[in-house]
Amino acid sequence: MSKRLLILDDESAVAQTMEVVARRSGFDVRCCVDPAVFFVELERWQPSHVVVDLVMPKMDGIEVIRLLASRGCAAWLIVTSGMGAKILESARRVATQRGLNFLGLLPKPFTPKALRELLDCPPPQDSLHSQQSMWAAYTEDDITPEVLEQAIACEQFELHYQPRLQLSSGRLAGFEALVRWEHPDLGTIRPSRFIPMAEACGLIGALSDWVFRTGLRWLAGQPASREVSLSLNLSPSALQDLALADALSAQCAQLGLATQRVTLELTESSAVRNFGDALDILTRLRIKGFHLSIDDFGTGYASMTQLSRLPFTELKVDKSFVMSMVGSSESRDIVAASLDLGQKLGLTTVAEGVENTGTLQLLKALGCDQVQGYLLARPMPADAARDWTPSL
Ligand code: C2E
Ligand code: MG
Ligand code: MG
Numbered sequence: 001m002s003k004r005l006l007i008l009d010d011e012s013a014v015a016q017t018m019e020v021v022a023r024r025s026g027f028d029v030r031c032c033v034d035p036a037v038f039f040v041e042l043e044r045w046q047p048s049h050v051v052v053d054l055v056m057p058k059m060d061g062i063e064v065i066r067l068l069a070s071r072g073c074a075a076w077l078i079v080t081s082g083m084g085a086k087i088l089e090s091a092r093r094v095a096t097q098r099g100l101n102f103l104g105l106l107p108k109p110f111t112p113k114a115l116r117e118l119l120d121c122p123p124p125q126d127s128l129h130s131q132q133s134m135w136a137a138y139t140e141d142d143i144t145p146e147v148l149e150q151a152i153a154c155e156q157f158e159l160h161y162q163p164r165l166q167l168s169s170g171r172l173a174g175f176e177a178l179v180r181w182e183h184p185d186l187g188t189i190r191p192s193r194f195i196p197m198a199e200a201c202g203l204i205g206a207l208s209d210w211v212f213r214t215g216l217r218w219l220a221g222q223p224a225s226r227e228v229s230l231s232l233n234l235s236p237s238a239l240q241d242l243a244l245a246d247a248l249s250a251q252c253a254q255l256g257l258a259t260q261r262v263t264l265e266l267t268e269s270s271a272v273r274n275f276g277d278a279l280d281i282l283t284r285l286r287i288k289g290f291h292l293s294i295d296d297f298g299t300g301y302a303s304m305t306q307l308s309r310l311p312f313t314e315l316k317v318d319k320s321f322v323m324s325m326v327g328s329s330e331s332r333d334i335v336a337a338s339l340d341l342g343q344k345l346g347l348t349t350v351a352e353g354v355e356n357t358g359t360l361q362l363l364k365a366l367g368c369d370q371v372q373g374y375l376l377a378r379p380m381p382a383d384a385a386r387d388w389t390p391s392l
Helices: 012-024 035-045 061-070 085-097 112-120 131-136 145-153 191-200 204-220 236-240 244-255 268-273 275-287 304-309 319-323 329-344 357-365 382-387
Strands: 004-008 028-032 049-053 076-081 101-107 157-166 172-183 187-189 229-233 262-267 291-297 314-317 348-352 370-372
Touching: 004 012, 004 035, 012 028, 012 112, 028 035, 035 061, 049 061, 061 076, 061 085, 061 145, 076 085, 085 101, 101 112, 145 191, 145 204, 157 204, 157 382, 172 191, 172 204, 191 204, 204 229, 204 236, 204 244, 204 382, 229 291, 236 262, 236 268, 236 275, 244 262, 244 275, 262 268, 262 275, 268 275, 268 291, 275 291, 314 319, 314 329, 319 329, 319 348, 319 357, 329 348, 329 357
Parallel strands: 004 028, 004 049, 049 076, 076 101, 172 229, 229 262, 262 291, 291 314, 314 348, 348 370
Antiparallel strands: 157 172, 157 370, 172 187
């Protein structure tokens, strides 16, 4: 393996000293003062060794170490700092716990000899793992907030679209956008694996922004002959975002889309839990012309009063009841009562999770307006959805 050293240190004089020493030890050397440049070099140049300074104005060294780990960096790591032994020891723990190939600590001020000894020492074989084996050992348990944050920054996501049909005519009514994480090693990851983490770690705003932008652009690219609508899922934290209605309608205006073609779905449970906030935000969205759907209905225990006070335009019965309604009279009763309530409140009624024709017939008899489910189509990539036509 060629000896390549990448240095990240905001003090260029220190970096230059390291460079001279390393070159004498036969290394090719590159120096960066900016973490962003460092990560670009890391990808492009694939160094065998990296030196990371712990204290920098733009990003501290611990954050750099965590990012190195989340990218599966296989280079030998040297951590340097003038912050004292305790801090350096903690940095060593962070690096080894996260599975990095840790080579050693370089307390500042350092002597050329100390650096030379580190660079010249043969790497300990027992802890050596190549990039390949590190990735092979990568499992879903390794999905951490840092990895997710990185994935959002690199837009490692794809939107899939699932159609909805008008039950009376069999015509296409619209699509729901459902996000998937296209992980380079784990493949496609379903939203149930990462949306809760994104919500818990404050990353859902950035992810939702990407979903909204991508979904609306896709809708704007639909043939003019297809006046379909698009449903987007709102996270509970959207209810704290007073600027949401303005931001979304500005995006629609920019794309030449009527806001009436966009439905925002909020789960029944989050609407109930945050009733006050929901009322504010949903009213604003409705004033701008967006349609509003109460998603997963039947699981959140909304009262009739709460429902009638929130400005929803659509009620979507939860798939758990729809999927079991052929075999369970209890589920059938819940679906029937939900549809009845929706109809009384003047809402468009939708059943999700329609998997067979028996269910479809029952829903028809109950007067359900629209259906969505595997019987019609599974969620599909953007291009497939653009060409999709119903065959019921
Ligand atoms: P949801 O909004 O209730 O979406 C419907 C889910 O049911 C989707 O799962 C869809 O693939 C699945 N589904 C549709 N038809 C059938 C069927 O016939 N049978 C069965 N068994 N399942 C069916 P998915 O894509 O895994 O999404 C799960 C949940 O993740 C969504 O539930 C939604 O709450 C959330 N989610 C998805 N995309 C986003 C997003 O962009 N933002 C936010 N905040 N949440 C999202
Ligand atoms: Mg939904
Ligand atoms: Mg749902």
